[in-house]
Amino acid sequence: MTIMIALEGTAALSGPVECVPLRIFVQARMSSRRLPGKVLAPFRSKPMIAHVLRAATQALPGDGKVVVITSDDVTDDPLALYVEHLGFPVFRGPLDDVLSRFRQAAVAFPCAWMLRISADSPLIDPQVIAAVAARCDFDGDLVTNIFPRSFPKGQSAELIRTASLNALSDHALTTDDREHVTPYFYRNPKDFRILNIRLGADLSSSASHTVDTLDDLRRLEGAGDVSIALEDIWEERS
Template identity: 30%
Template sequence: MNVLAIIPARYASSRFPGKPLAPILGKPMFWHVATRAAASPAVGRVVLATDDARIEAAARDLGVAVVRTRPDHPSGSDRVLEAARILKATPDTVVLNVQGDEPLLHPEMLDALVAPFARPEVGITTLARPISAHEATRPDTVKVVRATDGRALYFSRAPIPYGRDAQPQYLGHIGLYGFRLPLLEKFAKLGQSPLERMECLEQLRLLEAGIPIHVAITPHMSFGVDRPEDIDTVTRILNEQAS
């Protein structure tokens, strides 16, 4: 299987400008993401996709493959698609959208993201993990409900499913995606859907268009860096893992 992991890394951020370059244990954050992604046996190639000359130069200095993309993309998925086209990805390529602010990414998460593509009917994958009922009440934690074959039935910021007579097992969505290239191209052509606008969740665009998403389960947690103070948390966790 031809698997290409692309890490979108833009410089501008309202809460954390220059986030991909934030130093963590002496290396920029994007280096940690790229290094962990490359450790997945399922991934054939890892490439950083950025709109910024500073990030591009830092990547080249550290030996991280990088392509320069336009600055005006509305989402990371659009940046990933441009990078895939620059890299001349073929229609049979599985393209992974690996968030550039996940320095604690576990390589096994990408293995789980790729595994369902062994079934030819699977065109898009993402991940989820079991979460507590308390965590499910947080709007920033996106929940997902699956069919018995692993297809996503719905994603929501609300606690789903509703437990009328029993306590449900909640699944928290992890924002990593795998696409067969033709479906990534189709996703980019779709306009925003009503449910997407309502919940501010772009994956609902696919479900409303009748395009299935396969949700694989992982035991690993995800920790995205949103603010400068998150760097201290990531640094502490990495030091604990190394000890």
């Protein structure tokens, strides 16, 4: 099933973009293999990505703090149009080399840290995003909550130091590294300073909050709102 939404009118930032300590980059594309167009799929009366953007802005308010980064492929034209219609900035870059897309986005929207979340997580808890963002004073390369994972899938956030991502050697990066952005850090933890946020209770095997299929979309649409209890969290450094 391919979902397409046509909208008229756009809104975007104008003028020079200042460098800020942190921006949230919402990674999105229309060309999902299992559910094409899912990020614009109707979910609780709105396109799915609208729920992710709401959570992101609750976690990090402010103009230009939340940027959708998608591809320059024609399939992502409807997505870019919709996001701009909502008033959010959009960056478009390579479809498959997502790591380069993030690097380029950080040039167009300068920031010391980029917080990566996915547009296929409509139930992501703003508190989870905020908890990771709050660690932007970490003197390291990466703050994450998936190394190892203790949060449910679909409640993932990665705070990447822009300089550290830019410093990765292109010759050392695999196709998988370029598609998924952060595997090189996790594969070589001794070479980086990584801070992992871990829940006191391991929820990694609980029901996924990610939409990969139409069944996922239907299941999550009928689920209740998600609130992750963050009173008992731990920090692990590598």
